[in-house]
Amino acid sequence: MAQNDSTTGGVMLAADGTPLKKSLDRALRAQKIRALALIAPLLLFILVSFVFPIGEMLLRSVQNTVGTDYIPDVLPNVVVELEEWDPASGEAPPEAVYRAMAIDFSAAFDNKLHTQLGRRFNYETPGMSSLFRKSGRPVTKLDPESGNLKEAFLEIDKDWGRIDYWATIKANSGRYTINYFLAAFDAERTLDGIKLKDPDERVYQKLLLRTLGLSLVITLCTLALGYPVAWLLADLPARTSNLLLILVLLPFWTSLLVRTSAWKILLQEQGVINDIWIWLGFEDRLSLINNQLGVIIAMTHILLPFMVLPLYSVMKTIPPSYLRAAKSLGATNTVAFLRVYFPQTTPGIGAGGLLVFILAVGYFITPELVGGADGTFISNRIYYQFSASGNWGLAAALGTVMLVVVLMLYYIYDKLVGVDNVKLG
Amino acid sequence: MKLVKTLLATSAMTVAAGAAFAEGHGNMANEMTIVSWGGAYQMSQTKAYFEPYSAMNEGLTILTDESSGDAVTKLRAMSEAGNVTWDLVDAVASDAMRLCDEGLAMEIDHDAMLAPAPDGTPASEDFGDMIVSDCFIPQIVYSTTFGYRTDLLPSKPESVCAIFDTDAYPGKRSLEKRPIGNLEWALICDGVSIDDVYSTLETEEGVARAFAKLDTIKADTIWWSAGAETPQLLADGEAVLGSTYNGRLFSAIAEQGQPIGMLWDWQMLDLDGWIIPAGLPEDRLARVMDFVYYATDSQRLADQAKYISYGPARQSSAPLVGQHAELGIDMAPHMPLDPANSVNTFLFNYEWWANYRDDMDAKFQAWLLQ
Incomplete structure (x- = not known):
């Protein structure tokens, strides 16, 4: 409609006769495209190397696969036949299910998938791995047309009559599953529905809480230790503060493994600190490492620079005259600090706290090396599931839970403090 | 399905490769990536296998990697990405079984591909029970x-x-x-x-x-x-x-x-031993087969025991175990x-x-x- 220049007398026109609004839009669009083109390489890099792989990994937490095939594609006949069967009946499935299994199992055997199927089901019900492995060749020799396949299966291994095994297969008939997430919350499917696991098998809830709890303690420790250092750095003349800043950064340039091992040597029972303790006349050696205390000490040290640097850069921007003004107006040192200086440093505390906390939650190597029995983090279990057990689905589910929890904490932080109130400098 | 095809192709190629090295030639790659555990163990392999083999094969570059601890995970990821860069992997028996199950490791015909014992006993008998998986080439017993x-x-x-x-x-x-x-x-x-x-x-x-x-x-x-x-x-x-x-x-x-x-x-x-990733191209496979034939014969396995106190997996190697290379003590x-x-x-x-x-x-x- 704006096209109709002659009739729209009130519209401002650009030099070339088009309406000004449109011309402006066009110019801005060109500018936006140019800006987009400039960040395109980075955007593409992040998409390809970060968003896409992480998304794919997170998807694994719900995909019901063996290798790259979905379970219902590997056991198409079994899945259909099992629909009729009810595990609660207390009886093993009917002959038709065994016939379907004979057909699907042979095909899986040819594709080298039968042992993988066994491993996959074994995540949920121990014992199925060896059942599938043992049954490999014998099942392929069965004649799917014969009338008594159920007997033949039971002859290969009587475990083929176990109701809980068949229930596990039935529970995994879909292309997608919530079983990994159930496991991530220490729950499992039983014949009577979804239940929490036995107390002697519940680990992830405790580990999640411990990871968050210890990370919070570590964040508070870095704050308590880092705040005075940052203030000192911000207050000193540039020449001295630069030198001190280098001392803060120095550990940054040392390998993480070296720093962790150094703590082991310092803190162990026959270590330097305990030797001094004994030399001072104390009787008992202290347990400072291979427990939660060791994790807190080592990680506080390692993460300290991430707290000091944002604090320092924020404090640097606070003019010293503010404190002097407060005092000249009659405030005591404490009041001046609490009411004038401290509030101005909260953006730095927010930034440093978030940075340290989020880094700590995902820490792996330090808790593994100095954590002992009660100082491991959930990331250590994710590594186990990923590497030793090969249960990528559960690893992905645990990772997703961690991601969601951290995002939730970020959201709460935003509501309480406001993310705008975070400054890195 | 894709896996099966490549696997069949590999087996066919393996037979061909077996025949090729038996005649002492073949179109072999000049670069080979071997994955092991690092540390003193990998050093013993370098001394006993890699160095002598390199000396016999001019122009060959042996690249090493210390990722055996993550062999299953990494090979699975490589296979899913369709780009297997490893040629030979040192793995513990349980990992070898898993890799074999998943079709990520090549099946081995031990008698056709490995050297017999000095007295002519076929490799499968010489290794005996140590062959815990069809894909596994045993190397050492450790405890x-x-x-x-x-x-x-x-x-x-x-x-x-x-x-x-x-x-x-x-x-x-x-x-x-x-x-x-x-x-x-x-x-x-x-x-x-x-x-x-x-x-x-x-x-x-x-x-x-x-x-x-x-x-x-x-x-x-x-x-x-x-x-x-x-x-x-x-x-x-x-x-x-x-x-x-x-x-x-x-x-x-x-x-x-x-x-x-x-x-x-x-x-x-x-047990610890070698596995060969499934689906290697012909020239790389020929090179690996040639190396494995050499590195798992009775003498070579006994040689490794000069550098580390892990027992050779061949029966015929036991009498050949000598003294520590530097300390001169009997290793048996x-x-x-x-x-x-x-x-x-x-x-x-x-x-x-x-x-x-x-x-x-x-x-x-x-x-x-x-």
């Missing part, structure tokens, strides 16, 4: 066993049950932070015969019994996750008794002269399978642990958290 401080204990421990006897052997113990091995030792020392250990662990009471036994030393235990930790803890006097791989203890005792003794009682034996008495050392042993039960590892691990972790 997880105990070392103790000779100067910090009141008496010399003779039985593995010393780990549970904190009265007679006070001090910290170091145990691996996983259920494998620890549960077996707990039950053996609680009076269960080795033949009944696994059937006992399949019952809830059995598991409870094993953990009850471990409870008695929980407060005295340091848990390790890297094999180098126990020798370090023993050397520092941080622990007085601890489990680790026998080669690590040998190196602490013989090469570094630490006051540590070997406790071979109820050592847990395990330091081998896990030496008759004096192997009075009580058990083999890592791959099948049982494949079934119950996740289950036991969850229980073990929950127990640690208590």
Whole structure:
């Protein structure tokens, strides 16, 4: 409609006769495209190397696969036949299910998938791995047309009559599953529905809480230790503060493994600190490492620079005259600090706290090396599931839970403090 | 499906490659990436296999990687990405079985592809029971066993049950932070015969019994996750008794002269060997086959024992084991399978642990958290 220049007398026109609004839009669009083109390489890099792989990994937490095939594609006949069967009946499935299994199992055997199927089901019900492995060749020799396949299966291994095994297969008939997430919350499917696991098998809830709890303690420790250092750095003349800043950064340039091992040597029972303790006349050696205390000490040290640097850069921007003004107006040192200086440093505390906390939650190597029995983090279990057990689905589910929890904490932080109130400098 | 096709293609190629190296030629790649464990172990392979083989083959570059600990995960990822860059991978038997199951490792015809023993015994007989998987080329027998401080204990421990006897052997113990091995030792020392250990662990009471036994030393235990930790803890006097791989203890005792003794009682034996990733291109496969034929013959396996105290997996290699390359001591008495050392042993039960590892691990972790 704006096209109709002659009739729209009130519209401002650009030099070339088009309406000004449109011309402006066009110019801005060109500018936006140019800006987009400039960040395109980075955007593409992040998409390809970060968003896409992480998304794919997170998807694994719900995909019901063996290798790259979905379970219902590997056991198409079994899945259909099992629909009729009810595990609660207390009886093993009917002959038709065994016939379907004979057909699907042979095909899986040819594709080298039968042992993988066994491993996959074994995540949920121990014992199925060896059942599938043992049954490999014998099942392929069965004649799917014969009338008594159920007997033949039971002859290969009587475990083929176990109701809980068949229930596990039935529970995994879909292309997608919530079983990994159930496991991530220490729950499992039983014949009577979804239940929490036995107390002697519940680990992830405790580990999640411990990871968050210890990370919070570590964040508070870095704050308590880092705040005075940052203030000192911000207050000193540039020449001295630069030198001190280098001392803060120095550990940054040392390998993480070296720093962790150094703590082991310092803190162990026959270590330097305990030797001094004994030399001072104390009787008992202290347990400072291979427990939660060791994790807190080592990680506080390692993460300290991430707290000091944002604090320092924020404090640097606070003019010293503010404190002097407060005092000249009659405030005591404490009041001046609490009411004038401290509030101005909260953006730095927010930034440093978030940075340290989020880094700590995902820490792996330090808790593994100095954590002992009660100082491991959930990331250590994710590594186990990923590497030793090969249960990528559960690893992905645990990772997703961690991601969601951290995002939730970020959201709460935003509501309480406001993310705008975070400054890195 | 794709996997199967490549696998069939590989098998066909393997036969061809086998024939090719038998005639002493072939279109072989000039670069080979071998993956192993790093440290003293990989060094022993470099000395015994890689260096002599390179000397025989001018222009060949052997690249090495130290990722065997993540062999399964990494190979699976490479295979899914369709770009397998490894040519030969050193793997423990349980990993080899898993890789074989998943079609990620190539199946081996041991007699056709490997050298016979000097007396003509075919390779499959010479390796015997060590061939635990169709894809596995056995290399060494190693064990997880105990070392103790000779100067910090009141008496010399003779039985593995010393780990549970904190009265007679006070001090910290170091145990691996996983259920494998620890549960077996707990039950053996609680009076269960080795033949009944696994059937006992399949019952809830059995598991409870094993953990009850471990409870008695929980407060005295340091848990390790890297094999180098126990020798370090023993050397520092941080622990007085601890489990680790026998080669690590040998190196602490013989090469570094630490006051540590070997406790071979109820050592847990395990195997380590080569696997070849499935689906290698023809020239790379030909090179690997040529190398493997050389590196797993009786003499070469015996040569590796000059550098590290792991036993060769061939029967015919045992008499060829000589002296340590630098220290000049006889290596035979330091081998896990030496008759004096192997009075009580058990083999890592791959099948049982494949079934119950996740289950036991969850229980073990929950127990640690208590």
